[in-house]
Amino acid sequence: MKQFFLTVLGVFTGLILFVVVLPIVLIIAAAASSSEPATPANAVLELDLREGLTDQASQNPFAAFGGSGLSVVGIVDTLAQAEKDAHVKVLLVRLPEAGLAPAAADEIRQAVRRFRASGKPVIAHSQGFMPVGTTISSYMVGSAASELWMQNTANFQATGLSTNSLFLGRAFDRYGVRPEFEQRYEYKNAVNEFTQSDYTGPHREAMAAWMTSIYDSALANAAFDRKVEATVLKATIEAGPYTAQQALELKLIDKIGQVEEAEAEAKRRAGANADIIEFSSYASSQGERTGSGRDAIAIVGGEGAIVTGAGRSRGFGSGSSIASDATAEAIYDAIEDRSVKAIVFRVSSPGGSPEASEQILAAVRAAKAAGKPVVVSMGDYAASGGYWISSEANWIVAQPSTITGSIGVFGGKFVVADALARFGVDMRGISVGGQYADALSPSSTWTPAQRAIFSASMDRVYEEFVQRVSEGRDIPVARVREIARGRVWTGAQAKSLGLVDQLGGLTEAIGKARELAEIPQNQSVRFKRFPEPKSAWEALSSAFGVQSEAAQALVTLGGVMADPRAQAMLERVETERMRGQGASVLADRSL
Template identity: 85%
Template sequence: MKQFFLTVLGVFTGLILFIIVIPMVLIIAAAASSGTPATPANSVLELDLREGLTDQVSTNPFAAFGGSGLSVVGIVDTLAQAEKDAQVKVLLVRLPEAGLSPAAADEIRQSIRRFRAAGKVVIAHSQGFMPVGTVISSYMVGASASELWMQNTASFQATGFSANSVFLGRAFEKYGVNAQFEQRYEYKNAVNEFTQSDYTGPHREAMTAWMTSIYDSAIANAASDRKVAAPALKTTIEAGPYSAQQALSLKLVDKIGQVEEAEAEAKRRAGRGSDIIEFSDYASSKGERTGSGRDAIAIVGGEGAIMTGTGGSSTFGGGSSIYSDRTAEAIYDAIEDSAVKAIVFRVSSPGGSPEASEQILAAVRAARAAGKPVVISMGDYAASGGYWISSEADWIVAQPSTLTGSIGVFGGKFVVSEALGRFGVDLRGLSVGGDYSDAFSPSSAFTEGQRAAFSASMDRTYEEFVQRVATGRKIPIARVREIARGRVWTGAQGKTLGLVDQLGGLTEAIGKARELANIPADQSVRYKRFPTPQSPWEALSEVFGVQSEAAQALVALGGVMADPQTRAVMSRIQTERLRGQGASVLADQPLP
């Protein structure tokens, strides 16, 4: 009987795969068979930043559902190749009307400056800068170009930096939801959205401080690139908004024109017979940088919320998360690779599970014990659990606008029995065992003993976090407690506090890794990425199990779908999923 049901399940799964996967494979195979032409002479790369970015290229071949496919690390990698490619003459950047993530904007700006330093032209085009969120970061990227264009009907409304928080305290009180949370300590502000109706003093203080740091950094960078004084640029920007013509007269932009006109100018600057190539097509044709040489530097990726497990259930369309088993295994694989002399661990995470964070940190310790230096490269976030896994590395590199720190912990539950009772729904609970067995039941509030036990666990986790920072950063534990308390800092602020060693991105982290591994600057080096990308067959096997008859039947498709061009098509679209549970070392939510 069991075999019968397994066979039925296999047939059912096979039908689903036949209906969904086979057509997809045929489309991909057709795309792959067409081939990617060599880069033509006098090429213009067109980089469209309007559809959103992830931090890293996904290793999941089925993550390509619902996104632009662009990643910050991918852009850095591709521009590093393009700056050395004699065929590529010009970069055309399409700017978003809303904001870019500040740290992503920092890293893209740095790549653009390196591209320009190679003697190449960058033209940026904007269809307006809207007064939302981090739009000042979009302007900063545009200001780094050789020329910044703006559409004639667009408005320049990048007059500052704004953020909003939703507080549910009054609503929960009105509708009978009891939010019972512990936080360590007053700056661990994620809890406030459930318990308060407005910013607390520490919440307002911390947010204002890091927002000001990001804003001032963006203004300073834009002023440097536009060759004007930062105070003068700040005064001009804050006196807006402006029409496109006014922005031109104030020298906030260089030219007014439609994007087609900017494209024509880019082609003219590229030279005779020039053509425009989509950034993703060029990236696919080049692939990831591999370098050359005897020695290698491992690049380990981690993006999203930190949680235990392998992530095997999220194959189809799953977003990015840092799974402790998979990430720790990637670090151990790099340790065991004799060619690897140092590890660059790219972290972009607002935090998550303390247990998962500690498992990953143990792998970092193992790498150092094996004589392989570990350099952290922080992306948008490396806060809370993201800082936990970074804390004991040899060196930490962060962007000025990276959100980091948040050395603290929170946890709790929602008691919803009263709220449901108002709708005639009665929630009741039963338990056996000790008093703590139903501590997290949503049907009743913590008992006095449960609350005391839970509070003690929060204290232990907080002290463990503080101890790891003190050990890794060589800061007296009393000082760590002063700068911790759950407070979020920017990378620039973190550097002054000793939480960060150097400002920069992946390029700077690789440079430091070479130095710590004693690899001469003039010696070629290879880049090895961990975890290695899964083939579609490996991903399918992970979901359905190697004993699934339906999955086994797809092995013939593995050859087609494992093709590098096929993987390039599949990996164009990325998504992000954040998840946390129980006691979490999780920072505030990402910026809009």
């Protein structure tokens, strides 16, 4: 009976999928493709950075329904094509008021500078720089433009860099929640927010160090682009805040005007009958950069927490994770592709499961053993598990502001029985088997034996992590222990410590991969991306979880068994069902 109702429910879901959702999606896709305008002869390309960015484009074809759809890698790729497009004459950048992720800002700045180097002007417009977060990174991107405009009523308040941390130690004490954690070691400070009421000495030290590194790097880049001394720019900025007029007088910006005025100026520079085209529309019309030639460089993407499993679609959203099965398979696919001579592994992750990380690292080792060099390109983060999967690459490229390192581990549990009892809820546990069977139970604290076992497991994972770094980076184990201890570093700091080889972004990583693969500079090269993006059918079946039995019944009822699309869907949903579900995350945060 249960199976009958499950099948009926699956059929009903399938009917909705085929009769309602799929036609709507296909109509929207068809309308979008048919109405895609050709790039005008004189075009202004408008890049709006105010909607938020991912590091990489989602593998879900419907991810655009959940947000702007812009990614850092996509921006770099599209600007590389636009700088060679004779129709694109000017770039107009809309800056966010509250800041950009520092490493993303580094990479976008570099792409803007390459666009300008092609002889095309860039106009950046800001409606103000607010005194929150990483606003200095937004200012750095704006400084890379030919002209930086600001609205007349806006304020220039980017006087530094700030952050806030939430500590729950006193609240947990008050309400009876007992956090039981082990950390390796004192700089692995994610645990502190559960156990402390303020920064510990090492926590404050590490935070201040990487924040200073990011701040100094942003100021140095802005000063270089605006052709002033870094010390002068720093003194001027820190003496603020300023009105727009004061910022203009101090040469922090170039012009004051509404965005409509900046758009009019951009069109004037673009030429007669110029039009403004949205960045996402232009990117869609161009597609991904593929290159040409006999030899190929594989680009393997990974963004989000590192988890075990094959990974599943999150509906129509753009949320992502680095699923170990899927990511390792992408690397193995690149190994088996004879045209691929090197692999660029783009990593943007704050960490995750050691088991999942090791599975991915094993694929990296396999690529090297097959004679295909691996170059890691680090995005916003490549910390903790993100550094684990990067550690044995042939070469590591990071932005100066990338958050990396965090070579350490933590884990534990929350004991909530006492907290629930205050509300009349009693939690009790029962276990059978060995003494460790209920070690992770939220109803009781660790016994001394359980804590000893858990502590030993943390020691083992930490030592394995240290060993991976030592072997991959050719650094003595004792030295790795000195610079590890769970401490976070910026890319600039990591380079001086030998944890990173080169500062730069995806462009520099591709260049190094070409060099390691011994592909001559005058020889064209193709780019092949792994894993391949999901088709609409695959994304729909994953999003709605349609089972193969239900799809079979639906197809039979509809009399469309001969439709190749229906047959393909049956095969795909069956494959998905057989792969299994579920993922485990030990620690998805690096700080």
